[in-house]
Amino acid sequence: MEYYLQLIINGLVVGSIYSLVALGFVIIYKATKVVNFAQGELVMVGAYVCFALTVQFHIPFLAAFLLTLAFSVVFGLAIERAILRPMVGEPIISVIMITVGLSTVLKSLVQLFWGTQIRVYPQVLPQQPVFIAGLPVSPVYIAAFVLALVLFGVFSLFFKYTRYGVAMRATAFDQTAAASMGIGIKNIFALSWCIAAVVSSIGGVILGNINGINSQLGHLGLKVFPAVILGGLDSLLGAAVGGVVIGVLENVLGGAAKEWLNLGGFKEVAAFIVLVVILMVRPYGLFGTHEIERV
Amino acid sequence: MQTKCGVFFESYREEARLLVGGFQKTRFAAFLLVLLASPWFLNNYHVSVLILINIAVIAAVSLNILTGACGQISLGHGAFVGVGAYAAAYFSFQGVPFLPGLLLAGIVAAVAGACFGIPSLRLKGIYLAISTLAAQLILEYVFLHWEAVTGGSNGMPVDSPSVLGFVFDTDRSMFYLTLIFAVLAVLAASNVMRTRFGRAFVAIRDHHLSAEIVGVDLFRYKLVAFALSSFMAGVAGALWAHYTMYITPEPFGITLSISYLAMIIIGGLGSVQGAVFGAIFITILPEALGYLADGLSGAFPEVSSYLLAAKEGVFGLVLVLFLIFEPEGLNHRWRLFKAYWKLYPFAH
Numbered sequence: 001m002e003y004y005l006q007l008i009i010n011g012l013v014v015g016s017i018y019s020l021v022a023l024g025f026v027i028i029y030k031a032t033k034v035v036n037f038a039q040g041e042l043v044m045v046g047a048y049v050c051f052a053l054t055v056q057f058h059i060p061f062l063a064a065f066l067l068t069l070a071f072s073v074v075f076g077l078a079i080e081r082a083i084l085r086p087m088v089g090e091p092i093i094s095v096i097m098i099t100v101g102l103s104t105v106l107k108s109l110v111q112l113f114w115g116t117q118i119r120v121y122p123q124v125l126p127q128q129p130v131f132i133a134g135l136p137v138s139p140v141y142i143a144a145f146v147l148a149l150v151l152f153g154v155f156s157l158f159f160k161y162t163r164y165g166v167a168m169r170a171t172a173f174d175q176t177a178a179a180s181m182g183i184g185i186k187n188i189f190a191l192s193w194c195i196a197a198v199v200s201s202i203g204g205v206i207l208g209n210i211n212g213i214n215s216q217l218g219h220l221g222l223k224v225f226p227a228v229i230l231g232g233l234d235s236l237l238g239a240a241v242g243g244v245v246i247g248v249l250e251n252v253l254g255g256a257a258k259e260w261l262n263l264g265g266f267k268e269v270a271a272f273i274v275l276v277v278i279l280m281v282r283p284y285g286l287f288g289t290h291e292i293e294r295v
Numbered sequence: 296m297q298t299k300c301g302v303f304f305e306s307y308r309e310e311a312r313l314l315v316g317g318f319q320k321t322r323f324a325a326f327l328l329v330l331l332a333s334p335w336f337l338n339n340y341h342v343s344v345l346i347l348i349n350i351a352v353i354a355a356v357s358l359n360i361l362t363g364a365c366g367q368i369s370l371g372h373g374a375f376v377g378v379g380a381y382a383a384a385y386f387s388f389q390g391v392p393f394l395p396g397l398l399l400a401g402i403v404a405a406v407a408g409a410c411f412g413i414p415s416l417r418l419k420g421i422y423l424a425i426s427t428l429a430a431q432l433i434l435e436y437v438f439l440h441w442e443a444v445t446g447g448s449n450g451m452p453v454d455s456p457s458v459l460g461f462v463f464d465t466d467r468s469m470f471y472l473t474l475i476f477a478v479l480a481v482l483a484a485s486n487v488m489r490t491r492f493g494r495a496f497v498a499i500r501d502h503h504l505s506a507e508i509v510g511v512d513l514f515r516y517k518l519v520a521f522a523l524s525s526f527m528a529g530v531a532g533a534l535w536a537h538y539t540m541y542i543t544p545e546p547f548g549i550t551l552s553i554s555y556l557a558m559i560i561i562g563g564l565g566s567v568q569g570a571v572f573g574a575i576f577i578t579i580l581p582e583a584l585g586y587l588a589d590g591l592s593g594a595f596p597e598v599s600s601y602l603l604a605a606k607e608g609v610f611g612l613v614l615v616l617f618l619i620f621e622p623e624g625l626n627h628r629w630r631l632f633k634a635y636w637k638l639y640p641f642a643h
Contacts, residue, residue, distance in 0.1 A: 035421045086619045092420050093368050094618050097560055100553055101614035108608025112601060222432070222549075225425050233421075269436040272429040279414055279426045 003259070005135055007251040013141040013210070015247020016148035020203035021220060022227040022239035023155065024196035030172040030234045031192040034084060034095055038103035039200060040221020041110075046072055046201025047208045047217060048110050051119055061124050068201050076197030080190045103218060111215045120212040144206045151199065152240050159236065164191060172234065223250075226275040232288020241286065246271050313485055330474065334467045342466040344582055346538055349473035350531050351574040353480040355558040356567055357527030360484055362556065363565035364493060365520040366500030367415055371427040372555045374434035375525040377547025379404040379532025381438060381445050384453045384542055393456040393537070400533035401526040407434070408525020415517045419503070431549055438544035450543030453536045463537075473534050480527055484567045487523070496520055497565075554610070561617045563624030572625040580613065581606050 025039045049071050053064035083102055087095050125143055129136035159165035170178040171188045179185050207213065207220075227246045231238020253274075254267025284290050304310040314320045334342050358372045383400035391399065411430035415423055438445050445451065455464040456472065463472050487493045495516045498506035507513050536542050554577055562573025584606050621628065 035424070083615060083619070090618075090622060093362065093424075093556075093564070094560070094622060096368065096421070096424060097553075097556060098615055098618045100556075101611040101618065104553075104611025105608050105615065108605050108611070112605060112608070222428070225428060229422075229425060263440065265436070265440065269433055272432045275429045276414070276426060276433070279418060279422060279429075283418055283422050 002135065004252060004255065005133070007255040008248055009132075009135065009137060009141070011248030011251035012244060013144050013247070014251065015244035016145045017203045017207055017220075017243075018223055018227045018247050019240045019243025020148055020151065020199050020206075021224050022231065022243045023152070023236065024199040024203075025224050025228055026231075026234060026236055026239040027155075027168075027192050027199070028196045029228075030236075031168050032084070032189050034087075035092075035099065036196070037096060037099040037221065038106060038218075039196070039224050040218040041103040041106040042072075042076075042197050042200035043204040043207070043220055044110055044213070044215070044217040045075065045106055045204070046197070047204030047213045048114055048119075050201070050205045051121060051208060051213060052114070054122060055119070061122070065205060068205065069198055072197040072201040073194050076194040077190055079197070080193035084189070084193065085186070103221070107215060107218050114215070116215045118212045118214045119208075121208045124209060138210075140206075140209050144210065147202065147206060148240075151202065152236070155195075155199075155236060164188075168192065223271055226271040226278075228285070229275055229283070230278050230285055232285030234289055235285070235287035238285055238287040246274070249274060311489075313482075327478075331471075334470050339466050342470050344578065346466065346470050346473050348575055348578045349470070349477040350535050350538070351555075351558065351578045352477045352571050353473075353531035353534070354528050354555055355562070355570040355574040356480050356484045357524045357531065358555045359559045359562075359565065359567060359570040360487060360496065360527075361520050361524035363559050363570065364488060364500060365496035365517065366419075367412075367517060367520060368420070368424040368556075369427045369521075369524075370424055370549070370552050370556070371411060371431035371434065372524075372528055373547050373549065373551030373553075374431045375404050375408050375528040376532035376535065376551065376555075377438055377544070378407045378434060378525075379529025380536035380542050380547065381451075381532075382529065383533030383536045384451050385444055387454050387537070388451065393458055397530055397533045401529040404529025404532065405522040405526035408528070409518050409522040412518050412521030415521065416514050428549070431552055435544060435548060438547065445544070448544065450541055453540050453542060455540065456537040469538055473538070476530060476534060480530070481567060481571060483527070484570075488567065492516065492519060492523075500565075550607075557610070557614050561614070561624055563626030566624075566626045568629070569624050569626030572629065576625060577610075580610060584609055 021039055021043055024042065025036055028034055028036050028039075046068055050064055050068040053059045053067055054061055057064075059067065079102065083098060084095075087098055125139045127138075129138055130142065131137070159169055167178070167183045168188055168191065170181065170183055171185055175185055178188075204213070204217070207217065223246065227242040228239055229242070230245060231240070231242030250267050250270045253270040254265075257263040257266035257270070278285065299316070302315060314323055333345065337345070354372065354376055358369065361367050361369050361372075379400045382403035383396055386396040386399050387393070411427060414426045418426055439448055441447075455462050456469075457463065461468075463469050488497075495506070495511045498509065498511050499513060499516060499520075503513060532547075558573035558577045559570050560573070561576055562571065563569025617624070
């Protein structure tokens with residue numbers, strides 16, 4: 001029992017990071033209908049930039065974190081302007097492939113600068129585990145979970161009450177109508193890439209604090225797909241729920257497969273088996289718009 | 296059909312020909328002759344690149360039927376090639392001769408492809424892309440963990456192919472063998488595009504509802520597209536396994552699927568000739584970069600190590616640049632080139 005409780009707690013932490021990455025994905029998809037296969041690489045770039053600032057330039061962690069966020073804003077804008085802007089109106093396969101190309105470029109850039117070995121962040125939070133229900137939990141885990149919750153709160157309020165949040169929702173709903181009401185669609189596209197890059201960087205920095213980073217971090221981006229499909233491609237709440245559920249499911253299923261079937265590494269693939277099942281049963285997910293037509 | 300101005304057909308037979316006119320026939324004959332003679336002038340390394348190109352042509356042409364013609368985006372094609380490779384290795388281990396083994400490998404891959412094509416009944420566009428991505432990752436897991444059949448992470452050895460007692464164990468003989476299958480694949484794909492099936496595929500790609508209204512059975516034709524495309528991918532995989540003589544799960548990852556998609560996009564979606572161009576381009580690209588790195592290493596030693604590390608990045612960059620500046624691919628450029636020489640010295 002304790003074994004499974006531990007798995008669930010680990011799943012919650014990893015899941016909250018999936019949620020953050022999924023949040024970035026959903027924001028881009030919602031506003032621009034672009035499926036971003038480079039979401040994991042955005043996480044990786046954010047993590048490495050913060051790492052470089054703290055370890056290589058000896059900037060205090062908090063300042064480095066803020067600088068990383070500033071970098072992400074510029075980075076998101078640059079990607080949108082240089083790569084995604086020319087793809088407006090192109091067929092879906094071209095848009096998918098351009099984000100795939102972007103992910104390869106980012107990955108090899110990170111490898112050029114920082115190599116492929118694992119890099120570890122300096123300790124920021126205390127190491128002493130906190131006991132929750134008799135189980136030791138590292139403070140980093142709690143910080144990750146709380147930070148994810150806070151970010152989701154902030155973004156829900158942003159979309160509900162601020163001028164730009166409303167403009168983004170309007171653009172997502174109907175681009176032509178939004179444009180004719182005086183909303184600058186191009187700015188909205190740029191803004192959504194900005195937010196996605198910032199959120200992903202935060203996820204990357206949290207991950208770096210948990211178990212270090214290496215150039216394979218981008219694979220995390222693949223886990224976004226089960227999470228957002230479960231939640232619904234265009235739902236923020238779905239991203240939050242989907243990420244956490246997928247994180248817990250893959251840990252528990254993987255642990256169970258190891259205990260009962262002696263099947264190693266099942267964790268890696270469990271999420272994708274769940275994904276196929278969801279696609280067959282309920283392709284628009286739990287909270288997504290029912291836009292799938294039966295063919 | 297695009298034909299030149301001034302070409303008139305006098306019989307259906309003439310119109311049904313793949314190559315129209317004497318010049319086109321001569322051009323293709325000359326191209327084939329150069330290909331056939333090339334192993335005698337090139338060294339073993341270059342011949343091995345040609346073999347890889349032949350295999351890539353088969354896989355790219357097959358993906359082109361599924362994605363280019365039928366519009367079903369597949370991010371799992373590399374895994375279907377892998378299924379063919381593992382099936383061929385397994386059957387050859389069980390003592391099945393090369394040619395029947397090749398056929399069986401194709402059939403196994405076709406069954407796997409059709410199974411993962413079933414979601415296409417309900418999904419399209421991005422949802423289908425994600426479901427084939429899941430297929431890719433699930434199949435990769437199977438390669439790695441079904442140790443009784445695949446040998447797990449240790450991989451498994453494969454024999455050299457032999458037909459009627461002749462063993463293809465040199466690069467040169469392997470080149471001719473793979474060339475035969477590449478030519479067959481190109482012929483098959485060109486002909487599929489001219490049949491009832493090909494027209495149904497294009498109709499589904501262009502508008503699935505209209506296709507259904509004119510009587511195309513969507514589910515059946517989509518499954519046929521998946522099965523046919525995976526069959527050819529399986530054959531490519533089987534040739535790959537027999538050529539490398541040892542297979543592990545690593546090469547059949549998502550990177551392979553992406554490079555096949557890159558081939559048909561860079562070549563030109565939906566055209567068989569474009570898929571061939573793309574296969575050649577993407578296979579040669581890393582080799583060319585390697586040469587560049589070697590050439591530069593004398594003058595700038597650091598540059599070459601960076602270049603070698605950046606091979607993958609250059610692949611991504613090429614993909615991005617093509618999508619932005621030449622979205623219709625190399626095939627489009629080839630047509631412009633031909634038109635230029637037809638009109639020379641006049642600009643229009």
